[in-house]
Amino acid sequence: MLHIVVCIKQVPDSREIRIDPKTNTLIRQGVPAIVNYFDLHGLEEALRIKDEHGARVTVVTMGPPSAEKALKLCVSMGADEGVLVSDRAFAGADTLATSYVVALTVQKAEQEWGPVDLVFCGKQTLDGDTGQVGPGVACRLDIEQLTYVEKVEHLDPKTREIIVHRHLEDGVERVKAKLPVLITALTELNEPRRASLPGVIRGTRYQPVVWTTNDFEDIDRSKIGLRGSPTIVSKTWVPDPRAVNTKVLEDESTDAAANHLLDELLATDLPQKLGWVKEAVSVG
Amino acid sequence: MAEQRKRKPMIGLQTDGDVDWSEYRGVMVVVEQRAGQAKPVSWQLLGEASRLAKKLEAPLMALVIGSDVHHLAQEAIYHGADKVYLCDSLELGPYRTRPYSRVCLHVIRTYKPEIVLMGATYTGRDLAGAIATHLPTGLTADSTQLDVDEDRLLLASRPAFSEKMLATILCKQFKPQMATARAGVFEALPRDESREGEIITVAPQMSVDEIATDVLEFLEAADRVNLEEAEIIVAGGRGLGGPAGFAVLEELAHELGGVVGASRAVVDVGWIGHEHQVGQTGATVRPKLYFAIGISGAVQHVVGMQNSGCIVAINKDPEAPIMKISDYAIVGDLFQIVPAITKAVRERKAAGWAPSPFSATRQEQPVPAGQ
Amino acid sequence: MADERFDAIVVGAGPAGTAAAYTMAKAGLKVALVERGEFPGAKNLFGGVLYRQQLEELIPEWWKEAPLERTIVEQRLWMLGEDSVVTLGHRNEKYKSPPNCWTGLRVKFDPWFASKAEQAGALPIYETVVTELLMQGDQVVKGIRTDRDDGELEANITIVADGVNSLLGKQLGVHREWRPHEVSLAVKEVIGLSKQAIQDRFNLDANEGCTIEIVGQTCGMAGLGFLYTNQDTLSLGVGVMVNDLKKHRVKPYEVLDGLKQHPMIKKLIEGGEVREYSGHLIPEGGFNSIPPLAGNGWMICGDAAQMVNAVHREGTNLAVTSGRLAGEVAIAAHKAGDFSLRTLSAYNDAIRASIIHKDLKKYRGLHGLLAYENSEKLFNQLPQAVNDAVYEMLLVDGKPKKTKQKQAFRQLKDASGGHNMDLLRLGIKGWRAMNG
Numbered sequence A: 001m002l003h004i005v006v007c008i009k010q011v012p013d014s015r016e017i018r019i020d021p022k023t024n025t026l027i028r029q030g031v032p033a034i035v036n037y038f039d040l041h042g043l044e045e046a047l048r049i050k051d052e053h054g055a056r057v058t059v060v061t062m063g064p065p066s067a068e069k070a071l072k073l074c075v076s077m078g079a080d081e082g083v084l085v086s087d088r089a090f091a092g093a094d095t096l097a098t099s100y101v102v103a104l105t106v107q108k109a110e111q112e113w114g115p116v117d118l119v120f121c122g123k124q125t126l127d128g129d130t131g132q133v134g135p136g137v138a139c140r141l142d143i144e145q146l147t148y149v150e151k152v153e154h155l156d157p158k159t160r161e162i163i164v165h166r167h168l169e170d171g172v173e174r175v176k177a178k179l180p181v182l183i184t185a186l187t188e189l190n191e192p193r194r195a196s197l198p199g200v201i202r203g204t205r206y207q208p209v210v211w212t213t214n215d216f217e218d219i220d221r222s223k224i225g226l227r228g229s230p231t232i233v234s235k236t237w238v239p240d241p242r243a244v245n246t247k248v249l250e251d252e253s254t255d256a257a258a259n260h261l262l263d264e265l266l267a268t269d270l271p272q273k274l275g276w277v278k279e280a281v282s283v284g
Numbered sequence B: 001m002a003e004q005r006k007r008k009p010m011i012g013l014q015t016d017g018d019v020d021w022s023e024y025r026g027v028m029v030v031v032e033q034r035a036g037q038a039k040p041v042s043w044q045l046l047g048e049a050s051r052l053a054k055k056l057e058a059p060l061m062a063l064v065i066g067s068d069v070h071h072l073a074q075e076a077i078y079h080g081a082d083k084v085y086l087c088d089s090l091e092l093g094p095y096r097t098r099p100y101s102r103v104c105l106h107v108i109r110t111y112k113p114e115i116v117l118m119g120a121t122y123t124g125r126d127l128a129g130a131i132a133t134h135l136p137t138g139l140t141a142d143s144t145q146l147d148v149d150e151d152r153l154l155l156a157s158r159p160a161f162s163e164k165m166l167a168t169i170l171c172k173q174f175k176p177q178m179a180t181a182r183a184g185v186f187e188a189l190p191r192d193e194s195r196e197g198e199i200i201t202v203a204p205q206m207s208v209d210e211i212a213t214d215v216l217e218f219l220e221a222a223d224r225v226n227l228e229e230a231e232i233i234v235a236g237g238r239g240l241g242g243p244a245g246f247a248v249l250e251e252l253a254h255e256l257g258g259v260v261g262a263s264r265a266v267v268d269v270g271w272i273g274h275e276h277q278v279g280q281t282g283a284t285v286r287p288k289l290y291f292a293i294g295i296s297g298a299v300q301h302v303v304g305m306q307n308s309g310c311i312v313a314i315n316k317d318p319e320a321p322i323m324k325i326s327d328y329a330i331v332g333d334l335f336q337i338v339p340a341i342t343k344a345v346r347e348r349k350a351a352g353w354a355p356s357p358f359s360a361t362r363q364e365q366p367v368p369a370g371q
Numbered sequence C: 001m002a003d004e005r006f007d008a009i010v011v012g013a014g015p016a017g018t019a020a021a022y023t024m025a026k027a028g029l030k031v032a033l034v035e036r037g038e039f040p041g042a043k044n045l046f047g048g049v050l051y052r053q054q055l056e057e058l059i060p061e062w063w064k065e066a067p068l069e070r071t072i073v074e075q076r077l078w079m080l081g082e083d084s085v086v087t088l089g090h091r092n093e094k095y096k097s098p099p100n101c102w103t104g105l106r107v108k109f110d111p112w113f114a115s116k117a118e119q120a121g122a123l124p125i126y127e128t129v130v131t132e133l134l135m136q137g138d139q140v141v142k143g144i145r146t147d148r149d150d151g152e153l154e155a156n157i158t159i160v161a162d163g164v165n166s167l168l169g170k171q172l173g174v175h176r177e178w179r180p181h182e183v184s185l186a187v188k189e190v191i192g193l194s195k196q197a198i199q200d201r202f203n204l205d206a207n208e209g210c211t212i213e214i215v216g217q218t219c220g221m222a223g224l225g226f227l228y229t230n231q232d233t234l235s236l237g238v239g240v241m242v243n244d245l246k247k248h249r250v251k252p253y254e255v256l257d258g259l260k261q262h263p264m265i266k267k268l269i270e271g272g273e274v275r276e277y278s279g280h281l282i283p284e285g286g287f288n289s290i291p292p293l294a295g296n297g298w299m300i301c302g303d304a305a306q307m308v309n310a311v312h313r314e315g316t317n318l319a320v321t322s323g324r325l326a327g328e329v330a331i332a333a334h335k336a337g338d339f340s341l342r343t344l345s346a347y348n349d350a351i352r353a354s355i356i357h358k359d360l361k362k363y364r365g366l367h368g369l370l371a372y373e374n375s376e377k378l379f380n381q382l383p384q385a386v387n388d389a390v391y392e393m394l395l396v397d398g399k400p401k402k403t404k405q406k407q408a409f410r411q412l413k414d415a416s417g418g419h420n421m422d423l424l425r426l427g428i429k430g431w432r433a434m435n436g
């Protein structure tokens, strides 16, 4: 049977984070914690594979104890097991340190529940917002990565062949690979299911497996948490609101207003930047 | 496979001890291309990187990988590169993570740039994440501002928390310092054919039969709405009154060679597809010219478009918040104004973008300062 | 359908449902607590006063661990004129030990209370809407149907505590759509303000709190405003009878905006930032609207059964008590193995013997008064007249006090209809409504 690992993260719903206009700091109060929604699309795809071919789905997350709730949700949707990797020592991790711990977790899941054939990550997180952990994990596990996948066209557990559609700026790429692979999921991939009632009951009762640093035999402590994170946030600030001197055009006729606007635009460096004209326009 | 992997040391972990990074010098841009055509972001990054390289008094390098891409090495020089590393081989035709990342790693380790930049495109992010882990080094995603300080540290700034904040990120511990940067933010140098530079060829680092993925085909999506890379966006909101209103916008967009955008309000009611949505839960855009037509300017919309070069708002409400952040605010009914603009654009284009007959009356007025 | 059976299902994790679930789970019953919100309290709204006594019967000293805002030491009543106020208040150190009541926020209190039920063994099932009761014939309730796949769940007893709109009460036929004169619509804002500012403006120490009930300036509609102090927020709201809103074609938030502009209130909320805004119905039918409370396999409690004392803005405590009583009857039924009305009607009796019944009975005339009296008179002209009268009395302008007193009385009389008898009639009616 296939073994699929889904990497998820519990994140503050950054869409609801506001900036305090007076202090220019983040108002985190009351911002709900949700499962990073790209990750749910990864989970859904894993569950669809499970429905079709039969698979064992293990969900893993590195995070604080409260992330247990996220795993319960995943189990209620149909995951078989949820692993919470939690330790003070992991705090402050950037993508490099995170991908190390997540990769170790996948390896340990492999020892516990059998070889892993597929790993799903989200396209990116709402808080970290880098999309780097997925490629990082694939790289450390030394498996192929198929990023920005919007469709799994074909999967054959026997030949171990998978064909996916990768979304790019200018088109779609059909790529074939051999398992094991790591896939990062886009929202276009599927519509995550709502847990059934028996699922919710199971998820609510479920107690996730918890691993700490002590559960990883040869973990390199200099590569985890803050210490293992090469990137440092040196400064954060709220960008100034767009400072402009608005020109209000209230011409007597619409045609005049339209032409007035074009005159204004043509007098700037826009025409040059946009390639409307070859040489700089002298103001007319 | 579990067994086999366990014995190998995990990638991205290097031996402890102080490393001497002083040999790392120069700024490198990885040029992204498809079928021999470079992505504009590559030249934009070269433009910005040349500024950094000058500040560091270090060479500007470019890395070109692909099949039949020698001309791009030359182009990179025209766009500012001093040295171009070129890996040209048949199997490097379509982008694939492993063979490409092996070449990057080899070049980085051999030629030791202190900064490596790539476009924050799908491909750039795919590649950068793999390379940074391998090296290992710190990687800042999606930068919108780049600078260097007196300690030769790269100050890469990027939006955080759904564009509401900016954060500057450093990597002191490792070299090279890596960042991906958004398209459309930086400006390319004017192409200069008189520029000279050195092209160094590099061999592929993986044999064909080691490559386990296969790009079966690339389906170009000509009709894909590419708001992120658009230079002109004509966006509409609830003021359009219905799906039919977008026809008026499309005409103007067509005339200007722009893309149609939308507020969430109209996407939610289904007047236009989600791929057109600008804002916090849609695309973050930076066109050179943005038309906000019948859009009130809710913060969630504004965070997605406030970095546009020039904003033109058309709204019948002079108090609409969008007016305050716009360079030009036209107060009035969009159904009259937009067609008038379209018409005027047509006339100007026909006349080679000459000033209009109306402008004669305006000659005496002070010349607008523009942007 | 889930393969397992429960002893009891509780619909709604508000104070009523949670109290029922807690009671039963503690006695070892297998209980499912079903709530449509993402978590209990996520969307629930109340003004903000929680009372000690009734919940203490369930969880002794609950208030020592529950997330509460401030201990109320002072209660004020404000009668607003257009740009004036007549105040009445009571402050007492005795309210501190033991505390009588606190301000609280449902987003914090409800999850805490539900977590107690959970710890006692109740199984929480959240983000799940109960769409209907599973019936055997049209007499016996044998469980619920939810909006999830495989969404049926069976139990011997179902306790309906789904709040004021009680969809399930309607299905049971004990409940119909509220008539506009039986419910008021409340809107409330939570306004962020620093602790220090709150303490200074309301004359409070660190954990002390104050409540202000507001009469007048509700655009001539029957309604009450309130302003409560939380730790670092204020709860400001107003509830207005739905029939009046309809009649006057006013939106409730317009009334709230009006109050915020009132000079007396404006000063207290100045510089505050609106954190939340929400609206909710309050059952105002009172005693006369209480439905049959039990049947074969079911009981109904809390707001769903109209158990709110609108005059003293008590609802959560009545909800808790009714939930507890329903839970206790369920335990007895479980022991007896009989879930028919024969056993469950004990719940009906328990409510009748309880304070809920007595309190609600006391005020039963009030809604009649509201329905038949002109609300413009009660909630606008009278408070204004009181303000004008007091103004006259206190203004030193050379007129003799006796003349002033006459003038003041005339103002009140005019406001209540013009005749001496009108004022008297209103006084008596009001007295009856409150004390009948």
Ligand SMILES: Cc1cc2nc3c(=O)[nH]c(=O)nc-3n(C[C@H](O)[C@H](O)[C@H](O)COP(=O)(O)OP(=O)(O)OC[C@H]3O[C@@H](n4cnc5c(N)ncnc54)[C@H](O)[C@@H]3O)c2cc1C
Pocket (backbone or CB within 6 Å): A015, A016, B236, B237, B238, B239, B240, B262, B263, B264, B265, B266, B277, B278, B279, B280, B281, B282, B293, B294, B295, B296, B297, B298, B299, B300, B301, B304, B314, B315, B316, B317, B320, B332, B333, B334, B335
């Ligand atoms: C969590 C969250 C995320 C969100 N994300 C986004 C997002 O990503 N993008 C986004 O856009 N919104 C987003 N929103 C929604 C946002 O708050 C606004 O509701 C939305 O942007 C309003 O769209 P609008 O400007 O088209 O409509 P309105 O606010 O209704 O504005 C319509 C405007 O059209 C003008 N008008 C009407 N008729 C005419 C006419 N004939 N001629 C000229 N002008 C006319 C009116 O004066 C008005 O200013 C989000 C909201 C939330 C809560």
Ligand SMILES: Cc1cc2nc3c(=O)[nH]c(=O)nc-3n(C[C@H](O)[C@H](O)[C@H](O)COP(=O)(O)OP(=O)(O)OC[C@H]3O[C@@H](n4cnc5c(N)ncnc54)[C@H](O)[C@@H]3O)c2cc1C
Pocket (backbone or CB within 6 Å): C011, C012, C013, C014, C015, C016, C017, C034, C035, C036, C037, C040, C041, C044, C045, C046, C047, C048, C049, C050, C051, C128, C129, C130, C131, C161, C162, C163, C164, C167, C186, C187, C188, C237, C239, C280, C281, C282, C301, C302, C303, C304, C307, C308, C313, C314, C315, C316, C317, C319
């Ligand atoms: C503005 C205002 C001010 C108030 N002030 C006070 C006060 O100061 N002090 C006080 O004691 N009382 C006050 N009350 C009254 C008090 O809030 C209520 O009486 C009390 O909350 C009733 O509790 P309940 O458990 O019966 O109902 P609710 O608290 O309404 O709980 C019902 C629960 O059921 C859930 N639910 C509903 N339908 C379904 C369904 N189909 N499936 C699943 N779940 C469902 C709801 O989400 C909710 O959580 C006030 C009320 C209002 C509106």
Ligand SMILES: Nc1ncnc2c1ncn2[C@@H]1O[C@H](COP(=O)(O)O)[C@@H](O)[C@H]1O
Pocket (backbone or CB within 6 Å): A007, A008, A009, A036, A038, A039, A060, A061, A062, A063, A095, A098, A102, A120, A121, A122, A123, A124, A125, A126, A128, A129, A130, A131, A132, A133, A134
């Ligand atoms: N702490 C974590 N635990 C498990 N998976 C993670 C964690 N952080 C990130 N991921 C995975 O990596 C993806 C990309 O994250 P990011 O690089 O932070 O944008 C996410 O969508 C997750 O699938």
